[in-house]
Amino acid sequence: MFGRSPFFAASCIFSLFLCNGVAANTEIINFISDLQRSVELPQVGNWATLNSSHNERRWAIQPAPLGTPLREVCEADKEITPTSPSTCPHELWVRLNLDDTIWRSYRAFTLRLSWAASTPADFLIELYSPEAVSTFFAGQHQRQITLAENAPSFRERPPFLITRTKYARIRIVDTGVPTPQIQLGRPNPRLSDQVVEPNVHFILILEPLYWGVLPASQLPTVCFLIPVLLAAAMAVPRVLAYLDPFVLQAREDMVSLDKEQ
Template identity: 50%
Template sequence: MLHPFIILPLIVLFICQEVIANTEIINFLAAEERNVDFSSTTVDSWPILNYKNNQGHWNVDPALLDTPLQQVCESETGTDSENPFSCLHELWITLDLDDENWMSYSKFTLRLSWPASSPADFLLEIHSPEAILTRLSRLPHQSAIEDASITEPHLSRTGLSPTRLKYARIRVVDTGVRTPTPDFHASAVHAIPFILILEQLYFGVLPASLLPTVCFLITVLTCAALATPWILSYLDHFIKQARQELRDFSTAQEKKEH
């Protein structure tokens, strides 16, 4: 019959799952800022992560090998003049933090995971609505911001109130060495699949998804601490018995020698 102190490690090993993935994480503060109306721009069509839908799966084509991450999608290459946010090597996501279920949390984390079998590097950045407007205003294509209006938090003429809305920019670059194909051209670089998860931070440091794991570990450690005296007491009996047998054996050997 297996004893509890043997069963417990087996349970831990059973529930542990193999993880084969890379992860990039960015923590940020959800402070209220001036709101911007992007309803008539492409910004309004970006995917949204919120309290009810806090994760999503996407695929993005990586920039060419050896491209510095900070320079990805910073030029007109690969972009559409009619849509300055259409670069193939980046993805923009709206982070809606205004849900009442999240209002009591001031810190959040955005976690990006992609297969280890996909050679790539990711860069995560968090932008405020005003930062997006500033970025739009610097572009040559000025019509992109004709319908975007910014309002002071205390003004009511546009009906916009302060918001905790944020925008995430995800850029990706290829880091793999490709094997030449039979036609002597480099093999195709496939889109990199990845998962984004947005969640609140408990106590400012603990992601919500890790709370069950932490609670489990606390329970395991508590049980281990409580069981340690019983385990030591149980083993002490066998230790004393082994010592006594060694003494008896040693005494018997001495008698034979004499």
């Protein structure tokens, strides 16, 4: 046991820092921010935006009923207007503004969604370019989309404008265990055809990645842990050298006991 590399022992000590109680579930998607053509989308005026100055926000949306396939959530026919881009209560559209001057030098980003571990739900995050969003809603248009009069077309765009903006589509489904529902004022709980699930609260964070792998918010933690790990690597050999005589003595005592018996 004590003949192993001191770096192995140091890594075991380092792992103790990670043994915290689980308080939240997390869904992460890393992506590259390539330049692409900008598209005028009249319906995004009411969509929330994450950027360098406001990269974190909280939401609460209603999950789709238990048993709904995640990729089929909010895929049924629906009506969309410029003032109400989505009438489905189980999804959220967010604009990711990556064109800010502060983020201009970063190419890789991460979008992190966290919700309470006690909440039984699954999330699906999908990213769209402006043209992909235009194509998506053009498909919805074929399924009876209604736009205001004189609203600009999805295909209208200044050909000279480029952007790194992306759009995130977030969908949620309930994954809990069904329990009997008792509703006050109803003589028979079975009269309720569908139980409305409570909203799920979650946090969405957008941030750049250092070297394409390290989230910006984790850099201070890593800078703190590096010297701690180095100090542990230097201290472990001395601790092992101090304990070796006691271990050898314990082995000799065990051998003597076996012989006496």
